[in-house]
Amino acid sequence: MSSVNTAHSVVEPSRTSKRIAATIVIAYAVITMIPLVWIVLTSFKSPPDSISYPPKIVFQPTLEGYCNLFTTRTRQTPEYITSLGAPTSTCDEITRSRNMVIAGPSNYWPRFQNSLVIAFGSTFLAVSLGTLAAYGFSRFKVPLAEDLLFFILSTRMMPPIAVAIPIYLMYRQLGLSDTALGMILLYTAVNVSLAVWLLKGFIDEIPREYEEAAMIDGYTRMQAFFKVVLPQATTGIAATAIFCLIFAWNEYAFAVLLTSGAAQTAPPFIPTIIGEGGQDWPAVAAGTTIFVVPILVFTILLRKQLLRGITFGAVRK
Amino acid sequence: MAEIRIENLRKEFGAFSAVEDSSFVVRDGEFLALLGPSGCGKTTTLRMIAGLELPTSGKIFLGGEDVTFNRARERDIAFVFQLFALYPHMNVRKNIAFPLLAQGVAKAEIRARVEETAKLLQIDHILDRSVSGLAGGDRQRVALGRAIVRRPKCFLMDEPLGTLDAEFRDLMVRELRELHNRIRATTVYVTHDQLEAMAMADKIAVMNHGIIEQFGTPQEIYNRPATMYVADFIGSPPMNFLRFTAGLQKGARSVVVDGVDISVPEIHLDLAESEFALGVRPEDISFSDVSPLRGAVFGSEYHGTNQIVAVEMGKGLVKARVPADQNFRIGETVGLELNYDRLSLFDCTSGRAVPSSRYAEHHHG
Ligand SMILES: Nc1ncnc2c1ncn2[C@@H]1O[C@H](COP(=O)(O)OP(=O)(O)OP(=O)(O)O)[C@@H](O)[C@H]1O
Numbered sequence: 001m002s003s004v005n006t007a008h009s010v011v012e013p014s015r016t017s018k019r020i021a022a023t024i025v026i027a028y029a030v031i032t033m034i035p036l037v038w039i040v041l042t043s044f045k046s047p048p049d050s051i052s053y054p055p056k057i058v059f060q061p062t063l064e065g066y067c068n069l070f071t072t073r074t075r076q077t078p079e080y081i082t083s084l085g086a087p088t089s090t091c092d093e094i095t096r097s098r099n100m101v102i103a104g105p106s107n108y109w110p111r112f113q114n115s116l117v118i119a120f121g122s123t124f125l126a127v128s129l130g131t132l133a134a135y136g137f138s139r140f141k142v143p144l145a146e147d148l149l150f151f152i153l154s155t156r157m158m159p160p161i162a163v164a165i166p167i168y169l170m171y172r173q174l175g176l177s178d179t180a181l182g183m184i185l186l187y188t189a190v191n192v193s194l195a196v197w198l199l200k201g202f203i204d205e206i207p208r209e210y211e212e213a214a215m216i217d218g219y220t221r222m223q224a225f226f227k228v229v230l231p232q233a234t235t236g237i238a239a240t241a242i243f244c245l246i247f248a249w250n251e252y253a254f255a256v257l258l259t260s261g262a263a264q265t266a267p268p269f270i271p272t273i274i275g276e277g278g279q280d281w282p283a284v285a286a287g288t289t290i291f292v293v294p295i296l297v298f299t300i301l302l303r304k305q306l307l308r309g310i311t312f313g314a315v316r317k
Numbered sequence: 318m319a320e321i322r323i324e325n326l327r328k329e330f331g332a333f334s335a336v337e338d339s340s341f342v343v344r345d346g347e348f349l350a351l352l353g354p355s356g357c358g359k360t361t362t363l364r365m366i367a368g369l370e371l372p373t374s375g376k377i378f379l380g381g382e383d384v385t386f387n388r389a390r391e392r393d394i395a396f397v398f399q400l401f402a403l404y405p406h407m408n409v410r411k412n413i414a415f416p417l418l419a420q421g422v423a424k425a426e427i428r429a430r431v432e433e434t435a436k437l438l439q440i441d442h443i444l445d446r447s448v449s450g451l452a453g454g455d456r457q458r459v460a461l462g463r464a465i466v467r468r469p470k471c472f473l474m475d476e477p478l479g480t481l482d483a484e485f486r487d488l489m490v491r492e493l494r495e496l497h498n499r500i501r502a503t504t505v506y507v508t509h510d511q512l513e514a515m516a517m518a519d520k521i522a523v524m525n526h527g528i529i530e531q532f533g534t535p536q537e538i539y540n541r542p543a544t545m546y547v548a549d550f551i552g553s554p555p556m557n558f559l560r561f562t563a564g565l566q567k568g569a570r571s572v573v574v575d576g577v578d579i580s581v582p583e584i585h586l587d588l589a590e591s592e593f594a595l596g597v598r599p600e601d602i603s604f605s606d607v608s609p610l611r612g613a614v615f616g617s618e619y620h621g622t623n624q625i626v627a628v629e630m631g632k633g634l635v636k637a638r639v640p641a642d643q644n645f646r647i648g649e650t651v652g653l654e655l656n657y658d659r660l661s662l663f664d665c666t667s668g669r670a671v672p673s674s675r676y677a678e679h680h681h682g
Pocket residue numbers: 330333335353354355356357358359360361362509
């Protein structure tokens with residue numbers, strides 16, 4: 001580096017261009033954040049506030065949306081409600097103020113759990129299978145490797161919904177409709193192609209010498225894979241896992257078609273909240289807010305790996 | 318420790334043959350340098366001995382046992398890779414202990430042996446460091462440590478000094494040889510650097526295009542190169558070739574080059590008229606005003622204790638290594654005196670040395 005600042009470097013961006021870049025990035029971030037912020041704000045509004053016009057920026061926050069999200073309620077006479085004695089919780093109190101009593105838990109929590117099981121289960125499967133397949137493609141002479149890899153990728157070329165009807169019929173025959181296992185298998189099948197391609201790139205970059213050294217040192221190939229290759233592929237595995245998780249977590253079309261009860265995930269469930277007792281936007285917003293949290297946490301935890309994943313290992317350790 | 322025996326080893330990659338019909342023996346405790354230019358098949362040979370590559374044909378024996386088709390992990394050898402292949406997710410101690418863990422050695426013994434090895438290599442102070450922060454020389458020592466901690470049958474090293482800078486290489490060459498003198502492990506060391514090979518090895522195998530051109534001690538290789546390729550590859554500057562066309566008679570003690578009669582070691586074979594080359598090392602040339610073999614000084618290169626003088630002989634340059642105190646003018650005509658005792662003769666068609674008394678004494682003695 002030269003200590004004289006008069007000449008500008010050809011490789012380093014100038015201060016002005018850095019500022020312009022920062023302005024664009026921040027502006028873009030703000031624009032994309034607005035809907036998210038709006039959803040979070042709405043989740044803390046009362047139902048009248050949520051539909052008032054012009055929209056309220058300043059309002060009295062309430063947990064009503066969250067209470068409504070997690071409960072089912074029935075309308076009662078004021079006399080009955082006063083006869084009940086003191087309310088047992090904040091939600092109880094809010095509900096009574098609307099002339100209702102809590103009848104029981106809603107389906108949101110079970111649906112959310114379904115989402116967790118199905119998304120994490122399919123991600124785990126897709127990444128495990130993908131890692132093994134990618135290792136095989138990367139290290140061995142696989143007959144027709146190029147064609148197989150293209151075939152694996154080609155499963156992604158068709159919009160998944162195009163096969164929805166055949167899969168629906170197949171699943172009915174196999175008894176996989178509306179089961180968590182069925183959804184896990186389906187999402188795994190969709191994600192494994194992405195996983196193979198992403199992970200092959202990462203594993204290709206790990207020199208073979210590491211495994212060869214381990215195999216000469218007395219380990220089997222399997223042991224070498226687990227002790228030497230896997231630890232070095234963690235970056236790629238983490239990045240791949242996030243991509244798979246985001247897909248499985250957000251997937252809506254198949255979920256609507258194939259699940260309705262026991263195995264229903266959160267995405268098809270959230271819109272149904274709106275029907276229960278008028279236009280309950282705060283409850284919908286609350287459902288969405290909670291739904292976003294796991295992905296948000298996961299992404300923030302693994303953001304470094306995610307960035308590297310996007311650049312396909314171009315950023316070397 | 319064990320002897321390594323290679324018999325008619327061949328390796329083909331599709332239609333390309335990387336190693337052709339190699340045979341040699343590395344005796345127990347010997348240090349062999351596998352020397353040759355880039356792409357000549359050194360690494361491939363080493364990988365076949367290690368079991369990382371299966372030969373197309375031929376046999377490999379370790380300590381008398383045929384291991385040609387054994388897996389790498391069953392061969393009990395250690396391999397030092399060119400880029401060391403230190404596991405980046407383990408610290409120095411774990412890297413060195415890794416082979417012992419595979420053998421199920423007890424924890425206390427692993428600890429003791431790792432520390433003993435580290436002391437031997439003077440890296441005991443960095444045992445708990447991460448390998449990613451280490452300097453080239455220390456990485457080198459850790460890689461060596463991982464190899465010797467196992468006390469394997471033999472060591473295979475693939476250009477382990479290739480990535481180090483020149484100054485440090487000299488130091489490591491000495492260290493490696495000292496280490497070998499101490500533990501006397503059978504070693505095959507791959508390099509493309511003739512000076513490294515000369516400095517370290519008990520035996521050298523010179524490879525070219527998958528063929529072992531010559532196998533012998535550094536002295537044999539230098540003094541009695543079996544082929545023009547070896548003569549040209551070894552030595553700096555390499556051997557000079559004075560080409561001439563003639564027939565050679567058994568028992569003859571001289572050849573005629575450019576009309577000048579030159580004494581040579583006694584020729585042991587009758588050969589029909591064809592192109593031959595007289596091979597002479599730069600240090601076997603001296604200047605003499607009376608010599609009929611004459612040329613014009615083309616230039617000189619000062620090397621401190623001596624100088625390399627290039628002389629234009631009409632058919633090309635001949636380089637002589639002479640004392641540094643002699644002065645020459647460029648263009649000056651000089652006479653060259655050859656140390657006839659140390660001359661080699663080559664058949665230019667086959668590239669092989671012509672049998673002579675100089676070469677025979679090697680075969681019988
Ligand atoms: N797996 C392989 N498939 C095809 N060709 C190969 C393979 N491995 C090596 N080769 C070829 O075989 C030849 C010898 O390779 P090898 O690595 O043994 O050379 P080397 O003497 O070690 O050279 P270097 O000094 O460059 O390391 C080269 O031409 C190389 O391209």
